[in-house]
Amino acid sequence: MRLAELSRRSGVSTATIKYYLREGLLPPGRQINATTAEYDEEHLRRLRLVRAMIQVGQVPVAKVREVLGHVDDDSLGRSMRLGASLWALPQVPEPDEEDEYVQAAHQEVAALLDRLGWRNAKLLAAISPAYRSLVVAVAAFRRLGYDWGVEQLAPYAELMHRTAVLDLDNMETHPSEAERIEFAVLGAILNEPLLQALHRLAQEEETTRRYGFA
Amino acid sequence: MRLAELSRRSGVSTATIKYYLREGLLPPGRQINATTAEYDEEHLRRLRLVRAMIQVGQVPVAKVREVLGHVDDDSLGRSMRLGASLWALPQVPEPDEEDEYVQAAHQEVAALLDRLGWRNAKLLAAISPAYRSLVVAVAAFRRLGYDWGVEQLAPYAELMHRTAVLDLDNMETHPSEAERIEFAVLGAILNEPLLQALHRLAQEEETTRRYGFA
């Protein structure tokens, strides 16, 4: 198929596809002659993945390129590939370690991980962007005078852990290793907007249950 | 306190504070004379809230203004005020209702709400941005060949509902109505990055538990 058809089948404008090609988000098509290139189903699939990451996952173009690099990198083990992809996701700015709220948040999060027995997460704390994001979020609450501590966080963490278990169980239903990796990466990126939407919908449901529509 | 002190105490540059004032995210200070304005603790608090929304919650400036308008609008009831704030949050682009995947996703989500007995959410479906986001996310999965149906979604929805229950329980611990509203809005906005961070950390924990660090 040629560029125009790829565009038609994906619903993405030719100009945008050209942009993705230029940015290295799509591998170039098979060159037939100076003015024609041939694309296949794999290109279509990759294009849809890219669109999903950018539009649904709000992943910036540069990060998409990075994530795809990890997905295609056969030299990594499973944990590393998944981790590398997750870590490439958009991040919160670095916490200011001098800040007293940040320091208190560090303590709180460390206590939380102890309470939960998340030993691996503790080991990853120094390098994991998720850990840093958590510290930043907790610090933001504290700065506003809301003292979220272990007591408040633990039930949320428990629920999120169950969510993660579901994620991985779903992943394991896929037979081939390659497919599992793609699903894991994809799931890590697309699950979040989905969870967020479910969470907001659940909040609306619960709010109206408790207080009605007024 | 004057602008420079507000800047020092909040860690936000004076230029940025001026920008927020111009954009109406902060109410103007009490004018003392042509070159001096006085700000108080309320300004500081509001500024921290704005920063938290923008930096942690990734809420665009225009949305922050909108949300603050709802927070300050005493004419609304609780559900409406919370709803108005939640609905002002960044959204996914409108789903293309012509698209077959979107139509299938609609069916799937409707079936999900039936299964869960989320009657209020069903009523809100036509107007709720959360509902639309959910449809877009499910459609994105389907387009990539992963058929997330009621079976896969229901356990996630159940967990998210429990999360929402926690949210509202936490909100109800606050004594005054005004404080509850602020906490609810804030929670709705800041909880998401926090949940996301917990989710990612839980994924890392669970991945390494199952497959080690390799």
Added chain:
DNA sequence: GGTACTCGGATAGTGACGCTCACCAACGAG
């Protein structure tokens, strides 16, 4: 074989966003 169309590729431009800079006249401390 003529011609109108389409192809891919490349360059430059767009509009939104979140600041950030430079400048200004008006003050206030020494």
Added chain:
DNA sequence: CTCGTTGGTGAGCGTCACTATCCGAGTACC
């Protein structure tokens, strides 16, 4: 009186995700 600082304003910056335009080379159709 001088000099630094104040709050307010207009314009500018860098990034991002496209998008519009042009080009010369091929292709389909009559």
